[in-house]
Amino acid sequence: QLQLVESGGGLVQPGGSLRLSCAGSGFTFELYAIGWFRQAPGKEREGVSCISISGNSTNYADSVKGRFTISRDNAKKMVYLQMNSLKPEDTAVYYCAEGEGGYSWCMPRATSDSWGQGTQVTVSS
Numbered sequence: 001q002l003q004l005v006e007s008g009g010g011l012v013q014p015g016g017s018l019r020l021s022c023a024g025s026g027f028t029f030e031l032y033a034i035g036w037f038r039q040a041p042g043k044e045r046e047g048v049s050c051i052s053i054s055g056n057s058t059n060y061a062d063s064v065k066g067r068f069t070i071s072r073d074n075a076k077k078m079v080y081l082q083m084n085s086l087k088p089e090d091t092a093v094y095y096c097a098e099g100e101g102g103y104s105w106c107m108p109r110a111t112s113d114s115w116g117q118g119t120q121v122t123v124s125s
Contacts, residue, residue: 003025004096012123016086019083020096035098039095093119
């Protein structure tokens, strides 16, 4: 069973950067497309980005295109989300989870309703 744990959140000023990490366990980590999702207070959870099994295909929400970069290291069972030029509206709890996808495609939609604890990102001056 795939298990994922998020880390790397924190408080950052507008325009700053953070790198989130998603640590996977289970011998089949490399067989899953992975997505990053976020939920702001009072809002529904939304898909932010995803990466295919091979890592050669990524997808981003319009609100983060050009600012966020997703990557993965299957040997280390890790997925990362580099977030640059952060804005106050990026403030949310960020989660990683299995996303819709295959070897060379993905969509930032979750495939289950099972979520970890997430990591809080706060963008404020």
